[in-house]
Amino acid sequence: MxxxxxxxxxxxxxxxxxxxxxxVKALEVHPHEEALAAILVEQALENAxxxxxxxxxxxxxxxxxxxxxxxxxxxxxxxxxxxxxxxSPLLIYPYTNVCTKCVLNGDFHFHQANKLPSGTIGRTxxxxxxxFLKHLFAINSRNLKIFHGTEPVDVIIYxxxxxxxxxxxxxxxxxxxLALAVSVEAQTEIGNEGEPVPCLHTPTDNSxxxxxxxxxxxxxxxxxxxxxxxxxxxxxxxxxxxxxxxEQIGRVFGEDDQIFYRYFQFWNIAYSAxxxxxxxxxxxxxxxxxLTNACGQPTPRPLSWPQRRSGEGYESVSDSKSSVGIDRTxxxxxxxxxxxxxxxxxxxxQTQIAVKTALLSNIHAxxxxxxxxxxxxxxxWTLDKTGKAKKVSDLPPxxxxxxxxxxxITFTQSYVRDEWIEQNFQFQ
Numbered sequence: 001m002x003x004x005x006x007x008x009x010x011x012x013x014x015x016x017x018x019x020x021x022x023x024v025k026a027l028e029v030h031p032h033e034e035a036l037a038a039i040l041v042e043q044a045l046e047n048a049x050x051x052x053x054x055x056x057x058x059x060x061x062x063x064x065x066x067x068x069x070x071x072x073x074x075x076x077x078x079x080x081x082x083x084x085x086x087x088s089p090l091l092i093y094p095y096t097n098v099c100t101k102c103v104l105n106g107d108f109h110f111h112q113a114n115k116l117p118s119g120t121i122g123r124t125x126x127x128x129x130x131x132f133l134k135h136l137f138a139i140n141s142r143n144l145k146i147f148h149g150t151e152p153v154d155v156i157i158y159x160x161x162x163x164x165x166x167x168x169x170x171x172x173x174x175x176x177x178l179a180l181a182v183s184v185e186a187q188t189e190i191g192n193e194g195e196p197v198p199c200l201h202t203p204t205d206n207s208x209x210x211x212x213x214x215x216x217x218x219x220x221x222x223x224x225x226x227x228x229x230x231x232x233x234x235x236x237x238x239x240x241x242x243x244x245x246x247e248q249i250g251r252v253f254g255e256d257d258q259i260f261y262r263y264f265q266f267w268n269i270a271y272s273a274x275x276x277x278x279x280x281x282x283x284x285x286x287x288x289x290x291l292t293n294a295c296g297q298p299t300p301r302p303l304s305w306p307q308r309r310s311g312e313g314y315e316s317v318s319d320s321k322s323s324v325g326i327d328r329t330x331x332x333x334x335x336x337x338x339x340x341x342x343x344x345x346x347x348x349x350q351t352q353i354a355v356k357t358a359l360l361s362n363i364h365a366x367x368x369x370x371x372x373x374x375x376x377x378x379x380x381w382t383l384d385k386t387g388k389a390k391k392v393s394d395l396p397p398x399x400x401x402x403x404x405x406x407x408x409i410t411f412t413q414s415y416v417r418d419e420w421i422e423q424n425f426q427f428q
Contacts, residue, residue, distance in 0.1 A: 069245040
């Protein structure tokens with residue numbers, strides 16, 4: 001047979017994982033994200049040592065701050081509330097539907113929260129959680145690479161040394177985002193007799209946003225009563241930079257590590273209040289509970305509290321669509337499907353690299369874990385193309401079985417069925 005008549009060479013089988021890694025892009029961390037993550041992670045771990053608390057809880061608190069930087073970068077002229085309370089009137093830019101200052105005294109004044117669209121914040125929190133993980137991997141000497149996934153995979157974490165790949169579904173959302181405030185002089189309006197009278201709580205615009213000294217309202221507990229302090233982020237200016245909030249939060253927390261300690265005291269009480277509410281405790285929650293996402297309708301509901309603009313019933317301080325971490329039921333149900341889809345699409349394929357699958361979030365499903373995940377966390381599965389297997393003995397003895405979840409990984413509580421995940425997601 002001549003050379004011209006020879007058969008073409010057999011095609012080389014390309015390992016599907018190698019092929020996948022050749023298509024995806026590595027996570028790119030911007031300098032302002034890296035700088036703030038470094039400060040917050042360091043302070044979170046130091047705070048855990050200082051307070052003898054679980055490092056994961058401090059990391060979850062710190063994560064809310066980097067998400068807040070993204071919120072603050074998008075602050076607008078509209079959406080402010082004038083609060084005349086006491087001798088220090090403020091314009092307040094809240095992230096739950098209530099006057100942040102007054103609710104600390106149990107006084108509910110409705111005002112529309114300045115929430116970002118759910119699609120936008122979902123992409124943002126997923127990315128920022130990976131920024132946190134990348135820094136944590138580095139300081140824990142974990143040589144792991146993070147990639148953006150392709151449908152149905154959100155994120156890919158690759159351990160080249162151990163030949164392991166983790167396919168991840170990410171659902172993340174903050175527990176709380178602290179309101180912004182601007183100090184103003186007392187506002188007046190014309191009364192019935194034509195004389196100036198003090199304004200009450202009033203929705204208003206901040207026409208001087210570019211020149212305003214923007215401050216974070218940080219609640220603090222003093223002698224069993226809630227007060228607050230104002231932490232200055234400085235003047236934003238007229239530029240449209242998306243990095244100023246990252247830089248200013250980094251400056252404030254980097255210059256004084258006592259601020260993170262005080263912030264954590266508030267955050268941990270708010271987190272505890274969220275946990276207690278999830279368990280249906282009958283007592284009234286701590287006032288800072290009303291600064292957490294998905295906190296529901298005010299208790300007790302004031303007579304002035306408005307009805308819903310659409311549908312029946314009354315407005316919430318924050319509804320379930322803003323649920324914390326992975327606590328939104330729609331997210332849990334989608335996450336379960338996505339993890340199974342990733343596993344079925346990838347685990348049975350031949351590869352030289354071990355494939356793991358996991359759910360990833362900042363905070364576990366505090367309210368809904370028992371109802372939606374507890375009965376599923378220990379499921380193992382396999383494929384049976386005969387359609388006749390009724391028990392394990394009906395399958396070939398060499399048949400592989402797979403975990404539904406190799407891990408449900410969060411800062412606050414994880415459930416892990418895999419040694420590699422156990423080793424690499426311990427943050428001390």
